[in-house]
Amino acid sequence: MTYFLTQLANGLSYGLILGLIAVGFVIVFTSTGVLNFAHGSVLLSGAYLVASLQGPIGFWAAAAVGVVGAAVLGVLINALLVRNLAEANPGTAAILMLGVDIVLLTELTRRIGNNVLSIGAPWGADVVSVGGITLPTSRVVAAGLAIVVFGLLWFLFARTGAGIAMRAAAADSDTAAMMGVRPSRTGAAGWALAGALAAVAGIFLASFPAPGVAPTLALSSFAAIPAWVLGGFDSVVGAIVSGLIIGVVTALAVGYEAELHFLGRGLGEVVPYAVMILVLLVRPSGLFGRKEAVRV
Amino acid sequence: MRNGTRTTLAIAGCCIVALAACSTKDPNASGNGSGGQSDVKAGAGVTDDAITVGMLTDLSGPFAAGAAVQVAETKAYYAQVNKDGGVCDRQVKVDVQDHGYDPQKAVTLYRSMAPNVLALQQVLGGPTSAAVLPLAQADHLYLGGFGWAGNSLKYDNAQIPGTTYSVEAANAIDYLVDELGVKKGDKVGVVYFTGDYGNDSLAGAEYAAEKRGLKIVPQEITPKDTDMSAQASALKKAGASAVILAAAPPQLASLAGVLASQKVNVPVIGHAPTFNPALLDSPAGPALLKNYYAFTSTAPYSSDEPGVKKAVDLYEAAAPKGAKGFEVPLAYAQAELLTDAMKGACEAGNLTPEGVVEAMRKTSDLDLDGLLTTSLDYTDPSQPPTRTVFVSRADADTPGGLKLGETFEGPSGKGYTFK
Structure with missing residues (x-):
């Protein structure tokens, strides 16, 4: 039972971090219609800033710079590249984002080299033990922070003018524009939010039990893609719930691989995609995706 | 319409993680250079x-x-x-x-x-x-x-x-039994990248485990898995007496760190590409200094x-x-x-x-x-030129982070047969 609870706690805390990344995918998609395949390198950029600045200016200041830096990077990608696309077509933008990802990743790989940069967080390799369940302190902090961030997002989208404008633009940008919402602003806000969330996720993905900032960190964001798709592409709640589902299912699949060996090895790799495909077969628009009205 | 787009996007999302294939075209014959005098x-x-x-x-x-x-x-x-x-x-x-x-x-x-x-x-x-x-x-x-x-x-x-990863891993099993007190019937975890590298290491470990009466607990991973918490918990549950890791430095740091945090202080063994000296400055540093052994074909930097x-x-x-x-x-x-x-x-x-x-x-x-x-000895293409490996320990004061201990060749390393 303790073992099950340990794996469950592992999965939930990892799932909340995946949720932070997946929500970033969703916000960029709803605010500008872009499949942001450069999200992983934005995440890595934020984490790299934190790791390289924590020595001179301390962890907390570095974390602030990293989060703001990633947000600014997101806004720049949107302002310089996405908004200047001749044809606003999701396919073109997705390919463009793949290109941005390659450029950013190559530069970051060159800078990081074969080092693994320490993130320098105060929780180091500490662990918390409650009733036999051991969890890294970084994961407990990550889970708490993710819940606070999700609460703030709810407040932003439900209670503030800026958030409502973003939702309006996402629902129908033409009508929203006629009502005085400026798509350029909601787009920039979306990219900034996504970048900031990615940097927060990056800090925790580079904290213990992971080793630190290495170029492979950018790949971690791919793990959030099934959560994004499963949640329905355009639902923030969907992304959070699906992040948790993917996190828990992955942790249990790895944890019980010995018992599930008839399904083959490397189950943890396949399971997120298997869950995603199964759900999409039953609910083609994902768990929380908007069903478009069908008119005959 | 939107649904159609969505399905396409879902497929695109899956495809993004797929890797490239390789060519099967007929090879060209090599050309001639200009003749020497x-x-x-x-x-x-x-x-x-x-x-x-x-x-x-x-x-x-x-x-x-x-x-x-x-x-x-x-x-x-x-x-x-x-x-x-x-x-x-x-x-x-x-x-x-x-x-x-x-x-x-x-x-x-x-x-x-x-x-x-x-x-x-x-x-x-x-x-x-x-x-x-x-x-x-x-x-x-x-x-x-x-x-x-x-x-x-x-x-x-x-x-x-x-020598090969398989012979390195087979030697590692021998070393665990002969030098580090792992006993018959004990379990050894093998955490490995799927592919030529990891699967070769697993094959060597499985061969040697059978010869030496140990049991292998395999855990397959990919380079994008950098959090080894779930694997570490599974190895702890299985009661592994040692772990062989055929992966990269991020996985080593995570696995060694998590195992140590769960008070599982067992030998963690890696191949050359598994280790990076920068890890000794990471939070996993103390765990590596305590538990890490490198089994490699080439000498460490500090030799x-x-x-x-x-x-x-x-x-x-x-x-x-x-x-x-x-x-x-x-x-x-x-x-x-x-x-x-x-x-x-x-x-x-x-x-x-x-x-x-x-x-x-x-x-x-x-x-x-x-x-x-x-x-x-390279005269037989089907055999590695040697079956002896270097055994090194992590050491913070040594350039390159690994201090050479000894060279080692065990019975399983010697007897491993290539399929």
Whole structure:
């Protein structure tokens, strides 16, 4: 039972971090219609800033710079590249984002080299033990922070003018524009939010039990893609719930691989995609995706 | 409409994680270089005063950093060779091309490079070398510097710089039983990257475990898994007495750190590509210092054997601020191996790609002054040239982070058979 609870706690805390990344995918998609395949390198950029600045200016200041830096990077990608696309077509933008990802990743790989940069967080390799369940302190902090961030997002989208404008633009940008919402602003806000969330996720993905900032960190964001798709592409709640589902299912699949060996090895790799495909077969628009009205 | 887009997007999302495939086109025959004036027959990549060797490496992909170290050391090595008069009275030029860890690109670059080089000093990377090896075999072109996967023993043109991952892992099991007190019936975890590297290591560990009465608990992972919490918990539950890791530094740091945080202080054993000295400064540092053992074919950076000293001195002069790691002695050893084969071809009067492969396969007793464990015998292409490995421990005060303990060859390492 303790073992099950340990794996469950592992999965939930990892799932909340995946949720932070997946929500970033969703916000960029709803605010500008872009499949942001450069999200992983934005995440890595934020984490790299934190790791390289924590020595001179301390962890907390570095974390602030990293989060703001990633947000600014997101806004720049949107302002310089996405908004200047001749044809606003999701396919073109997705390919463009793949290109941005390659450029950013190559530069970051060159800078990081074969080092693994320490993130320098105060929780180091500490662990918390409650009733036999051991969890890294970084994961407990990550889970708490993710819940606070999700609460703030709810407040932003439900209670503030800026958030409502973003939702309006996402629902129908033409009508929203006629009502005085400026798509350029909601787009920039979306990219900034996504970048900031990615940097927060990056800090925790580079904290213990992971080793630190290495170029492979950018790949971690791919793990959030099934959560994004499963949640329905355009639902923030969907992304959070699906992040948790993917996190828990992955942790249990790895944890019980010995018992599930008839399904083959490397189950943890396949399971997120298997869950995603199964759900999409039953609910083609994902768990929380908007069903478009069908008119005959 | 929107649903259609969504399905397309879902498929696109899946495809993004898929990797490239490899080409199966018929290989070209290697071209002829201009003939030398001496009595040595000259082939591709050889002129009267120069020899060109090729390096297909990863300067822009995931292994760019380590690859750059190898390129720097290889260039420094041949600069030294040229200063001392060259090979076969010719200056050696190194043609470096970047495949970016893309097998398709590696094949294209191979096609353009093969007619103009005497040998390939390096094709870095598992999938990239797997794509190029059969083509180079058909062209009778020497190929080195592709890592230590056992699959390469199928190719008689491939010169492996030491023994295979499988023999390293089999020796590791022997070492656990003979030196570290692991008992019959105990379990050993193997956490491995799926592919040539990890599966070869697993095969060796499984063979040895059967011989020594241990049980293997396999855990398959990929390079994007950097949080080993779930694997560590599963190994703890299984009661593993030791872990062999065939992965990369991020996985090592995570696994060793999590195991130690759960008070599971068991030996953690890794191959050369598993370790990076920067990990000793990470939160996992103390756990690594306590539990990490490296089982490698080439000597660690800090070894004081004369071969390694030469390699390190050369590197530190060429790249004073360069990263210190296993790549330095490895690149030097690889260059020594190829140079020896080229000299052999020269002596046999056949300085052609085929001649280099023939000379390499006549090497029966080559000693690299401590860069590799024993003297090397390449006469049987189906067997590794040695089955002895270096055993090193993590050490914070040692350059390169690994301190050489001993060389080791156990009964399973010796008896492992290649399929």
